[in-house]
Amino acid sequence: MKLWFTAQEIGDLALPGLPATKRNVNVFAAVSGWAGRPGLSRPHRGPGGGVEYHLDLLPPDARRAYVERLMPDAVPEAVAEAAEAEPAAAHLRDDAAEARDARLAILAAADRIFASAKLPRLNADLLAVADFTAGRLSLPAWVHTAVPKLTLRTLQRWRAAARDGRTAALGVDRGASRRGLGVLDTAEDGQVRVYGLALIARQPHLSADHVREMLCARFGESLTVIKAGGVVKTVPMPPIRTVQDALRRWKTTEKVALAAITNPDAYKSRYKLAGNNAAGYVSRLNEVWQIDASPMDALCVDGRHSVYLALDIWSRRVVVYVSKTPRAEAVGLLLRRAILAWGVPERIKTDNGSDFTAKASQRLLASLGIAHELSPAFTPEDKGHVERAIGTFQRDLGPILPGFVGHSVADRKVIEARRAFSARINDHDDAKAFCVELSGHDLQEYCDAWAENRYQHRKHAGLRERADLAIRTPFGAAAAFTGAIQRIEDVRALDLLLAPVAGKDGIRTVGKQGIRIERSFYLAPQVMPDTQVFVRMDPSDLGRAYLFALDGGEYLVEAICPEILGVDPVEAVALAKDARKALIDSRTAAIRREAKAIRPRDFADTILGRAAAASSKVVAFPRPSAVHTTPEIEAAGHAARRTNPRPARFGADSAAMLAQIEAEIVAPAALPRPKVTELRPVDPKLERFRRALDIQRRLKAGAEVAAQEAFWLGSYAEGHEYKAMAGFVEDFGEEALG
Incomplete structure (x- = not known):
């Protein structure tokens, strides 16, 4: 039975409830949204192009009339439905499906003979074969066209396949053995097919004429093919019609590979392998959160807002926060709402958006002790749970809100088309076009109501396999958790961590006049000058700032701005000076006392004395030596050692002095011993x-x-x-x- 029809074929059938012309059928299909039903519409595979629609898209009365007209009791409805439900049935071509239905119709006729004639099964089958051959079975003409002859063995084989649930095997695709073995598929050792696919991947809009010209330029006007038996033949380049058929077939059989090349995003969403248990590694509540943001598919009176959504992987519950623009402050406020409601998570996963990687967001997560994991760039599937949750949020809540603008440009055009043409020409006000009524505050209330009252009490497909849950909803999963939940008791401390910092990074240096913030000076006399501090502003009082150590881990003091607080600046500065003087005095008192005890000569005596003591412990190792001499040195030595030196002549005084020296040499013990310091003490x-x-x-x-x-x-x-x-x-x- 034919299941796919073009608009012309539907019109020619003249079924009840459907138009009888191709043009009106196309209009009916557009109004009914047939093209938007996944798996029930496809490009027409035959000549002329266009779109084909599945039988299931037809209204019930038209579908019933078609079945009764073409198959009056030929195949029982239950048998036909079971055959269509087989997984292999989706891959049958129309002619193969028609051949299957013809064989099922013959089996149904044989079963009727068996039931009415009260004969054994073998005799009933022999009678059915004889009646079919003689044309006495009441079967439509298309059955005899699909099955020209029948034997007992063939009938029994069909019944066995139908009994085993293999009715798809009854579909005979007579061209299957030859498909994929044409000239363009096998020529030049398959290179023609590869080059043709490359042309489609590079430019999908090329016509068959364009592709044929490119093939001729690459391979010439003739191609080499290998026939049966290994015979090599040269054949001419096939005509344009053959190229058209090949392109149509390639785009169908290689659609996944072409999508991976030409449209990576479509490949990721449709074909790329995705695990069905990606959250299996999460074992407890608040172990991993995923956060993402998206523009809201509804306008507000103050413009279009963004929504930030946090999702707990283990329970699948969500928290939504509405923000006018994507920024780091919105991330902090979303975390505040989620932490107060659920507790503190162990790890948060986000993409690489500037609002998530900003210093403020990183500093907040570090202060709260939350690990931050970034998904790789351009991989939304890496945080697929929150991506799907945002899609569910937009599709479920968006259409029921005033100001809904659609999920895409095509949706927006459909909404705009509801107005009269004259209204669209003369009025460009989006507020009137989309019935905008909500404020950002109203939108936040609707988002909270959706998350708390609708989403978390609906059964979630991701919790279907959880054997530990009695109620498979986000609310039930969270309620079933019996472990401890980390909570922040001091909400004021959390708010202070969310408070804005001074300037871009919050780092300031204490100066003589205090800390300068936005052209104002905040007095902090308790902190020494030239000290770098981390500053958070009081969100409820701009005249106060809180100073922390540079790493944020130690609170120092509160700084005040007299002008903003309305305090007398003269009195405030005087008090600050006194406090600063007391701080300096307390820090320097011990230093002053120690400095008075140091004498001017202590520096030289101490340093030089330590140097002398250190040098006495250093002894040079003996080094190898060699005698150095020259002819001149030898001559001089010879002169100094001459054998007959001239006797020295001394006067009376000189002779007396020489006698005294010789006496001292002879008796050295009589001389006083000088004090000698041993150069090499015992080591x-x-x-x-x-x-x-x-x-x-x-x-x-x-x-x-x-x-x-x-x-x-x-x-x-x-x-x-x-x-x-x-x-x-x-x-x-x-x-x-x-």
Whole structure:
């Protein structure tokens, strides 16, 4: 039975409740929204193009009349519905589906003979085959056209397939064995097909004539193909009609691959693999939230607003916040609403939008101890739960609100088309066109009512497989959680974390006049000058600011602006000066006392004395030396060592002095001993190493060594000191130890 029809074919059928002309059928289809029903409309595969509509789109009376006209009791309705419900039935071509229905009609006729003749099944089937061959079975002509002959074995095989639920196997596609083996599919070892697909991917709007010209330019006017048996033949380039058929077939069979190349977004939404248990890793309430924003599909009297939506993955409940423009402050206010209602989450996942990556948002999440996870760029499927929730929110709430503008440009055009043509020409006011009545506050109330009263009490498909839930709704999931929920008791502290900061980053430096914020000075005498602080403004009193340590983890003091608070500035400055003086005095009192105890000579005596003590511990290692000489040095030395030096002649005074010197040399003990400081005092490290060498020598000689000395040597030889001294002796010899 034919299931897909063009507008011309529907008009020719003249069914009740439907127009009888192609043009009126197209108008009826547009008004009824047939093209928007997924899976029930498709491009026409035959010549002429256009659109085909499925039988299920026809009104009930028209559908019933069509079935009764073409198949009067040929196939029972239950059998036909079961055949269409098989998964393989969706892939049958029209001619194959018609062949299947013809075989089902013959089986139904044979069953009627079996039921009425009261014969055994074999005899009844033989009678049915004979009646069919003789033309005595009351079957439509199209059945005999689809099945020209019948045998008992064939009838029994059909019945077995129908009994096993394989009625799709009864559909005979006579062109299936040849499909995909044409010239354009196999020529040039498949390169013609690849190049044709590349042309479509590069420019989907090319005509068959364009594609044929490109193929001729690439491969020439003839193509090489391999026939059965491996015979290579040269054939001419197929005509335009063959190229048209090939393009139509390629666009159908390769639609997924072409979509991945030509329309990545459509590929992601329609074909890209998506797991059906992406939230399986979440095991508790408030473990992971997802947040996203979207322009609202409804206008307000003060313009179009954006909606921020937070979704808890485990329970699927949502919180919605309406904001005039997307900004970081809206993220903070959404979090405030969600935290006060649900508690504090462990982790939040967002996209890379500027409102989520702003310093204010990052600082707020860090202050609350919430981990922030960013999804990769251009991957909305990575946070698919909140994406779907926003879609559900827009489709469910948007159309019932005043000011609804549609979900797309096409929807907006349909809404605008409701007005008369003259009204559209003379009036361009969107408020009148879309019945705008709501304010931003009204929209927020509707969003809250939808989330609390409608969405969270409806069964959610994502909770269908949760065996731990008695009620599979967001409200039921949250109520069933028995674990602890982290809550912030001090709401004022939360509000202060949400308070605006001074300037862009909140960082200010305390100066002589205080802290400058928006051309005003805030007095903070309790903080030392040149100290950098983090400043939050009091949202309820602009004359006050709260100072924190630079990392925000320590509260310092409250700063005030006398002009904004209405305080006498002279008195306020005087009090601030006194407070600053007291702070400086308290910080410097101990320093002043210590400074008085230091004498001017202490610096030189201390520093130079430490230098002398340090230098006395430094001894230069002996270095290898070589004698340097030249002919001139040798000659000079020879002259100095001449064998017959001239005797020295001294006067009386000089002779007496020489005698005294020689006497002192002969008797040095009579001279007083000067005080001498030993340049190389005994080194403990050297003494320990020498002791180790002595013990090792005795052990090597077989002498007796005390157990205490042996133990000491064992531990000392493993230390860094012994290894360093042993390396020194190895390089310079034991004589270098002195």
